[in-house]
Amino acid sequence: MSLVSKSPSFYLPSYSLTSDVLGFIRCGLQYRYQGVAKIPSTRPFQLWFGEFIHGVMEEGYRQYEESVRNRAPDLPPWNPVRVYRMARQIEQSLRDRKLFPNNRAVRKLGYLRVVTAINELGPYLFPLISEAEISLSATRSMLPIPKHYQTRQVPSYEVTGRVDVITSVQLNDPAHRGNSLVQYLVGFLNHERAQGRLRNLPNDFEVIIDYKGARRPAISTAGGGATDYWSVYGWQVKTYAHIREKQPGSKRVALGVVIYLNELLPTWDDLAKLQSDIAYQITDITPTPGSDDWEIIHMKKPMKSHADYKKNRDLSWDFRMRRALRLEPVHQQAVAEAVTRFDRYVRQIEISHSKEKLCSDILQAWPQNTSDPDTCTACDYHTFCPRRQRSGNFATSPKLPSI
Ligand code: SF4
Numbered sequence: 001m002s003l004v005s006k007s008p009s010f011y012l013p014s015y016s017l018t019s020d021v022l023g024f025i026r027c028g029l030q031y032r033y034q035g036v037a038k039i040p041s042t043r044p045f046q047l048w049f050g051e052f053i054h055g056v057m058e059e060g061y062r063q064y065e066e067s068v069r070n071r072a073p074d075l076p077p078w079n080p081v082r083v084y085r086m087a088r089q090i091e092q093s094l095r096d097r098k099l100f101p102n103n104r105a106v107r108k109l110g111y112l113r114v115v116t117a118i119n120e121l122g123p124y125l126f127p128l129i130s131e132a133e134i135s136l137s138a139t140r141s142m143l144p145i146p147k148h149y150q151t152r153q154v155p156s157y158e159v160t161g162r163v164d165v166i167t168s169v170q171l172n173d174p175a176h177r178g179n180s181l182v183q184y185l186v187g188f189l190n191h192e193r194a195q196g197r198l199r200n201l202p203n204d205f206e207v208i209i210d211y212k213g214a215r216r217p218a219i220s221t222a223g224g225g226a227t228d229y230w231s232v233y234g235w236q237v238k239t240y241a242h243i244r245e246k247q248p249g250s251k252r253v254a255l256g257v258v259i260y261l262n263e264l265l266p267t268w269d270d271l272a273k274l275q276s277d278i279a280y281q282i283t284d285i286t287p288t289p290g291s292d293d294w295e296i297i298h299m300k301k302p303m304k305s306h307a308d309y310k311k312n313r314d315l316s317w318d319f320r321m322r323r324a325l326r327l328e329p330v331h332q333q334a335v336a337e338a339v340t341r342f343d344r345y346v347r348q349i350e351i352s353h354s355k356e357k358l359c360s361d362i363l364q365a366w367p368q369n370t371s372d373p374d375t376c377t378a379c380d381y382h383t384f385c386p387r388r389q390r391s392g393n394f395a396t397s398p399k400l401p402s403i
Helices: 017-026 028-036 045-069 080-096 102-127 168-172 181-196 229-246 269-279 292-298 306-315 318-322 332-359 373-377 386-390
Strands: 014-016 128-143 154-166 205-212 251-262 325-329
Touching: 014 017, 014 205, 017 154, 017 229, 017 332, 028 332, 045 080, 045 128, 045 205, 045 332, 080 102, 102 128, 102 168, 102 205, 102 318, 128 168, 128 229, 128 332, 154 168, 154 229, 154 332, 168 181, 168 205, 181 251, 181 318, 205 229, 229 325, 229 332, 251 269, 251 318, 269 292, 269 306, 318 325, 373 386
Parallel strands: 014 154, 205 251
Antiparallel strands: 128 154, 154 205, 251 325
């Protein structure tokens, strides 16, 4: 009797756009240890920041939505004590996942930013959200992997993410006519339509939102192989749009919105970076020369004891909102380019896995990215990372953000 061999089991690797693909783009080797091996970082302040702000925004929206369901709409601004209470819950849940703010200054900045985000952005944003925290998932074909790296058969992979959604119904609701965020979104959509970039837009469409606990990146890098986060975040939101449109019951996505939450309350270090971006003409949202915003951005950081020390909090709402919101029109050609970029990154991750299997050497198999000194300085693996060793001088302890 001949024995029939069992056919290989179906295997579909899953890649999250944020924790896997963006982690790999930031640095392949760091991703190998933190993302694949799940070794917790000893200095996870960047991750803490992003997850903390995201978590409090979601909780704020949940509380607002519940008040609407109970027919007693309770829109922010809220007493900061209420926001602190929500923030403490989120902080505790992150603590359970071994994510800490590193020091008091980082924690204080996180708390101040969530109060600003809830109380200044929330009143405009929350009434527009029609669905929150939607899990997205789609299957994509894996790009061909060179034969000598084919250590497993992976014809396709799953791509995942989470977004919030606004629909055209909310944008067209007369009740929101005075909402400055609606005016900004509708003005942008009309401009894109007039330019012919958004053709055949149906009456019923969606806008998807992705929060980032980061400052608005420069629109082009200073060269030297630096990671182009401007393009990467643009591809990410368009890839979300692509996956969302494939979900049953969803509508056409016309716009992707990335909200850079740090812009709502920038630190003096953020303003110094903005000043440099303006000088090198590598940012798209700048203040009017001579305006109050311009003066504040070009101020020298005052001493802590000086009366002007909190001037960084005096930037106008209009300027901060425009810096925080990045609007990406979603059209076929741009989406096709974005998803192909992400397919390529996933192929690179697969190839790195294969290289590690073939050569049993993690350091050789995973690419290292030293283009962001802050990432390398905060990295737990810098003591043995070959590329970092070759790249010369980095600070030994990370510069933590503070207010
Ligand atoms: S030190 Fe820099 S290049 Fe090396 S693993 Fe860490 S982040 Fe990557």
